[in-house]
Amino acid sequence: PLFVMNVYDRVVPNYATETLWVLSSGVCIVFLFDLVMKSLRAYFIDVAGKRSDILLSSNTFARVMDIRMQERPARVGSFANNLQEFDTFREFFTSTTLVALIDLPFILLFLLLIYGIGGSVVLVPVVIIPLTILISLTLQKPLEKVINETFAESSKKHAMLIESLTALDAIKGSRAEGVMQRRWEQFNARLARLALRSRLLSTGTMNVVQFFTQLSTVAVVIMGVYAIMEGELSVGGLIACTILTGRCLAPMGQVAAIFTRYHHSVAAFKSINRMMNLPVERPAGRKFLHRPRLNGDIQLNNLTFCYPGTKIPALRNVNLRIAAGEKVAVIGKTGSGKSTLQRLLMNFYQPTEGSILVSGTDINQLDPAELRGSISYMPQDVMLLDGTVRENIALSAPLSTDSAVMRAAAIAGIDDYINQHPQGYDLQVGERGSNLSGGQKQAVTIARALITEAPVVLMDEPTTAMDSTTEMLFQQRFRPYIENRTLILITHKSSMLALVDRLIVLNDGMVVADGPKQDVLNALAGRN
Structure with missing residues (x-):
């Protein structure tokens, strides 16, 4: 944005091509540095995520193997589906989520730049940002309810699948294929309805954020034109403010997506946490007698x-x-x-x-x-x-x-x-x-x-x-x-x-x- 503003305000009116090349070279160096930093950031986040993934996965499976038999869930398929939801919980902490969270503090920097260039133009993103957050939060409660229902229904469906595959001989011998097919279709129908509601709510949130982002561009241009007419802002400054406003509101779209992933991960976390809290055969701090070979009495x-x-x-x-x-x-x-x-x-x-x-x-x-x-x-x-x-x-x-x-x-x-x-x-x-x-x-x-x-x-x-x-x-x-x-x-x-x-x-x-x-x-x- 600063590069564009200087080109419009200084280079174009004065035909200063030498300044243009100097500014262009500086911007290219900045872009190259930005590329290197983003690549390093993604690499280190992924490496840290991989290590934590291996550790958490290993600890989770070890915990499952140590659960007391009398505390084991009765539905093995549902239990297995809950373990699979570990991937949902893990993906929430991938580079996409972390990068979006890292970008949030830069919103304040962009607002300061807009204020420094356009003055009162900064009121547009200052009003739009809390408005989009408020609307997104309003839609989260029904979205959370739908996601929890989907999670429970998906566990039941997976349990039925495992049960059907395990007892396939008995099902065929009893000519019960039709019964199982109807149950499967009922599960699919319920999941399809829940998935539709979930998509409507999540896409609705994204569409609202996108609408306000587009509206902010129009509002910035309108306020910028009046500022130019009063001599408070240049054409280059208006273009810079427009670009900075877009950069300022870009994380809002990611935040809306994070809210959706957050509810999925919370549902998965609750399920995993219930499993991790089940009594185990070797509780932490418990000391057993060491008798490696017993005599059989x-x-x-x-x-x-x-x-x-x-x-x-x-x-x-x-x-x-x-x-x-x-x-x-x-x-x-x-x-x-x-x-x-x-x-x-x-x-x-x-x-x-x-x-x-x-x-x-x-x-x-x-x-x-x-x-x-x-x-x-x-x-x-x-x-x-x-x-x-x-x-x-x-x-x-x-x-x-x-x-x-x-x-x-x-x-x-x-x-x-x-x-x-x-x-x-x-x-x-x-x-x-x-x-x-x-x-x-x-x-x-x-x-x-x-x-x-x-x-x-x-x-x-x-x-x-x-x-x-x-x-x-x-x-x-x-x-x-x-x-x-x-x-x-x-x-x-x-x-x-x-x-x-x-x-x-x-x-x-x-x-x-x-x-x-x-x-x-x-x-x-x-x-x-």
Whole structure:
């Protein structure tokens, strides 16, 4: 603006071409310096943003992995969508936002320049700027409401998508594709309506700012013409004031966009903050007892447990003692509390009442990782991760040697299939083990548990997907492995009871029988 003013006021009337070239050279140097400074500013902001992004993302995922199971949100898809909203929160602090905020203080500088050149002309931007801010703020409340509704609806839609993909076999088997399609379309319709309202409000804000920016140009020209007629302003000064007014109001458009991004980021932040405030297994400042290897002696004292949101106990007043090296099976009808018992032993959930002692120490005093490192654990729900057979077997012991992987696979009975396959242990199992049969997935999960060679073996229905021949082979290979270990076996299959010496019978969350295997079986047979 100052360059243009001097050209019109000094160069053109006097035909001073030498002055023109001097001024032009100076302006080019200033532009070059401005380019370098903007590039450096963007670079340093992006580098700082990248570092903070990596740090925040890492801390967020670590927090998710440390959340207590009983505090985990019930809808996994919605929870995953909330984690994805971390990107929305992160993008608010990108270079675009920071540059806009950095430019705001320069508005005062531009106003001082306009006042120095045009005097009263400065009243135009002084009036327009607070007016645009006031109108933008007025539209923010309804915009915030729409964005929050959109966020909640988007989480539900994502939860339904994850649920549908996970249960695709069941949906097709039940011929429920039409039902799921209607639900999906209903979600899309609601989101489309919310998106339309959001766009109308955000574009309305931008249009108002643009309208006042254009109006300010006209107002500056009108006031400038009267100032020229009174001899208070030159033509070059008017042009400079017009340009400076545009520069002065330019950040207002960015501020309107920042308001919209701000509401999105606040909604994302609230969701992430709720997740970060969930109770974790290793709270800050908590010190655990260091017992890296436990001997396998387990004791349950007056154990009662209710799942979150329920008042009916899944386990009631359970008192048990399992000595180190003992082989025990826990049996009972469906819903009797067998799987709940193994979740409590793994410290996935905390007892509502009572305590669990391992090697004489309450498990709440032990680091969860060290406790689980002393238990070879196989859950009832088989879950393989996308990767190779080797990676899935060695998941709990990533530094295991090939011989250890092969030994665990041999005990589990998966070695024959793997050895005959061209890809061997590099065979890709697919997502959730989709490339393997049910029995093969179960065998890989068994191998994953056994590779840790822990003093306690805890298995929940380990052979439900195996045929009788494969199960018999597994028992033959498994028996020597557990010779000096504690075995806690949860099963419905009577054939698996050959591995144990003691039976514990659960019914409605209570221990109704406990003793030597044959005595308990005879008692149950007599009762029947």
